[in-house]
Amino acid sequence: MNHSRSLTALALMLFATSLPAPALSAPAESANPLFSGRDLFNLSAASDAQISPDGRTVAYVRRSADIMTDKIRSSIWLINIGSGEQRPIAAGTGDHFSPRWSPDGGRLAYVSTGEGGSPQLFVHWMDSGQSVRVTGLPDSPQGISWSPDGRRIAYLMSVPDEGSKLGAAPEKPEGAQWAKPLEILDKVTYRTDDAGYLKPGFDKIFMVDANGGAPRQLTFGAYHDGVPEWMPDGRAILFSAIRKPDWEMTVLDSEIYRLDLDTGDVAALTSRNGPDAAPVASPDGRSIAYLGYNDHKKGFEQADLYVMDANGANPRLVAPNLDRGINQISWSADGRAIIAGYEEDGSVTVSRIGLDGSVRSLTHEAADPGYDRPYGGGSFSVAKNGTIAFTTSPFNRPTDVAISTGGTKRQLTQLNDLSLGAKNLGSLRSFVATAPDGGRVPSWLLLPPTYKEGQRVPVILEIHGGPYAAYGPHFSTDYQQYAAAGYAVLYTNPRGSTGYGQGFADGIEKTYPASNFDDLMAAVDAAIASGVADPDNLFVTGGSGGGILTAWIVGKTNRFKAAASQKPVTNWASMSLTSDGAPFYGPYWMGSLPWENYQAYWSRSPLSLMANVKTPTLVVVGGSDYRTPVSEAEQLYSALKLQRVPTALVKVPDASHGGIASRPSQSAAKASAIIAWFDRYRKK
Template sequence: MKNIQIDDFAKFKLLSDVQFSPNGKYACFVVHQGNVEDNSYKSNLWVYKVEDNSCFQLTTFDKEGSFIWLDDSEHVLFAGLRDEKDKKKQKEGEELTVFYRIGIYGGEAQEAFRLPFSVTSIKEVNNNQFLFTANINSNFPVLGSLQGEEKEKELKRRKKERDYQVIDEIPYWFNGEGFTNGNRNRLFSYNIATGQWEPITKEKMQVEKVRFNNDKSKAIVIGSFFESKMEMTNTIYILNTQSLSLKRISPEKEFTYADAHFIQNNKLLCLGSDMKRYGINENSRFYLMEADSGKKQLLTPDFDCSTWNSVGSDCRRGGGEQVKLDGEHLYFITTEDDSSYINRIDVTGKIQKITREKGSVDSYDVKGGKIIFSGLRKLKLQELYLLQKDKEKQITSFNDWVQKERKISSLEPLTVKTPAGKAVDGWVMKPTNIEKDKKYPAILNIHGGPKTVYGEVFYHEMQYWAGQGYYVFFCNPRGSDGKGNSFADIRGKYGTIDFDDLMAFTDVVFKKYDGIDKERVGVTGGSYGGFMTNWIIGHTDRFKAAVSQRSISNWISMGYTTDIGYFFEEDQMAATPWDNIEKVWFHSPLKYANKVNTPTLFIHSDEDYRCWTPEALQMFTALKYHGVESRLCLFKGENHELSRGGRPQQRVKRLTEITQWFDKYLK
């Protein structure tokens, strides 16, 4: 058996967006796979047949990354550009989305209709009507409304203006999307019979969610209206799908709604927070809302779990809805300790945990109480599972070859009680070819977020390092998800209590694992983990090499150059440069760059607008200025998701650079 190889991630089959058909007889899902040679990912639709427990591939064009079931339960609808003429139009700046319809028994996909927009989501109201959202820039005329010479003139004008950018709002760009100034996700109605579309929401409204009631006569629309600064709050509206009239039912600018569904004809089950106790990362709670008046009642005053899957892994692509309605129950995901679970709640506020196995639930669906999901279990890659009488049954075997053909390092759990009395959960991985009485180098890996968690799931990069002869250890310090609001709340404390937890965990790892050579230990992490790496090297010399990925070094610059900075810094630092610049600077790793002695590699992407390039440039320059051995690898055309969703060749290069840096200083 071989150790995990550096390009194995591109051989894994990654599953997303599993959905039951309306009649519950089938489930469709997407299978993704990387291709290092042509530096891309291929995505196709697959179908699971409930009756005989079989799966078969539905599409083969390699570009079908999303879909919806049509109401007849016999066809799915997906977007794609298969005609070279359409591809050319899009390349020249024309907005176009072509939808294809394919029967579940195969055959050629047939064009269903096309829309002159960059469609972001679509839902079927009935045979003739669809609701769709599209990315529209309010600073330009809607291209789909123009014809002939008028359209050509507008396309030429846009082409001329590509060389400069006007900015008049924040955020003005977004990670993975580039400049978004003026962009809004607007809601439209489309009539197939007439071929006509009609806008529903106003130009400056950003639509986040659209949820039907049972007969699709109404829809919940969650969105926010802003002119020059996007706020963290949003509003619930009710849409009459026939008249297309939109009525606001919740007050504006007082609440953030994560989701909402009709639980009864005139009642909504809502998930949201006022953010008053723990800031923007506060866990949502459940409310019952009257559809007519917007009056809401708190159902779960003592509920204190995050309602999303925050278990990290670098072996995913795509996702799926986290909240689903089935009958009289609303199903949702929680992250608890180191795992994510499916739960459900009824109109009285009673919550029941549905899944029990540790690991990660990545996408799921429910139909008539039957549950299907894709997930990470133990150290297996993603597979589909069916939940039957509280027992999970694996129904696919896309990645079984990994267990048979690769040596995998097990995760040894280790819970450390810190001097502050907090229990910090973590794990240690031994080198896969470990020899008795031999000393090995080690790597401390720090997750991003900070409100995410490590769990007992497969991580390609860490398995690769174990195969290269490293101990790898990692934990969930304060600031992490899974243990409630209080544990996750490190506002105004970055680099203090979380640093203490990481060092306490490292101390115990060194004591328990005498195979680790304490003089040959490195540290790395990305995003928040990159911030902590920058912080650590300015506060201790115990690590002999560091790799800081997509990091933060200066909270002053991060706060006013990045897509989330203007609200994230004020919330997480509990200060701004105008009311307490000393505090903002205190929590900035750049302040301590003159104390760094650790050789450090910086990994960053030039289109990372979450933690923009200057964060790496400042810290790298400061270390060079002070004579510290350092290196910066800037990945062009990549963003904040490089380690998880970057192009395959760039992911190989990233992991090669990191491993070679550690090899140089630790081996």
């Protein structure tokens, strides 16, 4: 029993007895057939689908909203592939995530906060159904990896460091109440969007007995080490890291290292100028597959697939004609091929890539469990028999678990059929617009549930962030709310988007955001030409990179009735020095540092166009955004005010850049605020 909740309820009941009876609203006569913000609390999404070595069972993380705490809770479920039966193995209090099978499939390791305090590593025995905590750690274990013999588990964890000290406060009298001590920051990256201000420390690799006991630290030094990957003989671990004297300023030059468990020696296996990462040893231990590229100081470069000998010799590029950025790899059980995932046309394709460079697709439908917007992305796992497990999401459902055997897909879950089956959702159309220079602009239109053929409706151009990212034909709570309010939603993958080849991504190299304007307007013109978009009822919004482009667009044209710029960059000089990626933006996106070529920064900043803005523009930002900091949104808001352009500033309390929609109530409220802003200027 929750005693605090019971006491609160009792107090409210006693207080209510002294007041007149409130007027009660009439009960609803029928369920709302349209998708609304309230429906966010009824959704579930599958993620991190892990298939057992024998290919008979899938463990996955189910993410569901808790309406009483306004948080997303995660639990771990098992699916019997043969029967379709599901059962939870880690649910209830706390969050449970990162399921990983032991090599023999008899146990499942996972991370949980179920016992309170920091996340801990647990192991679940499949035969007995028992789960045991095997660690007592001060911080969360990450990247858990079983040893080949199943006796040990390696993981990554932050090790605290004293940090810098400058002088000291006077000695405090006993019992005195003094202010907090000084905080001294001396790292280039001193805060991140997901973790806030960083405590001194470094990520290090540890190992613990799978039956529990004291862990053993394996790597040392003032560097951040990467996720561990075992060699098949169990005598060494591979990982990626930047272990160089100037590591803080070395943004994209990681190497792959081999850690000898007998001696503790760490040896670099790669040495080129560019990132090498994600090492995976072949089943026979003779080869290592990995991802990387030669660094050309571009805003974005696709990761290629390489294979080298186990000692780092003879590195070679595999499938050089595959013009896609690979983001995940795993060896096939026979060691003759590598299973690889890469973005393509707004989703993730998983393919079997032979060592001879041949490419055979296994599925085109992998997707990530995003809620608010339809981003591409997706991960997979593979069994010894070649069966692939992944999550998939069409435009009208959040992610479910699916498998692919021999290229044939079978969906194993229907997590939201009950909650969404009675909802009248928007329908999706796809098309390709043509830019003025002849370039292709892949695009989609989500139509309102009430749409009738031949009808012209208000259209919201919603622009993805990144800018090196991609949208796809996937479920979006924001879009379904916009559609329920009577708007069609136009979304596109303009140049710079990933999944269409390096040349397509290079379309905005050192010219963003100006270079996206024509692609986006071409998509709007195509939506009008299709007979769907009302040219007198156009609206524009987007977050992050989409927020930048929204602010840029209203400085270039007055064709939109209203705009909502979400978590934007408005001044590249200030953003590049206050964001959590300070060492990256100057060299890779701008081509110089602000004081070396300020005009280049200013000419690509939306604030430079403020004198032209007439469009009523809402500004939205998370209160704890350290990627595009709050000051960027506030600069835009102040500029609009000074220009006497109708505006308002919406701040989402305590929300980070990546977590602005992580609390269901805030996600729903943010979408509602944008709809209300657009409704204010919508032509009836």
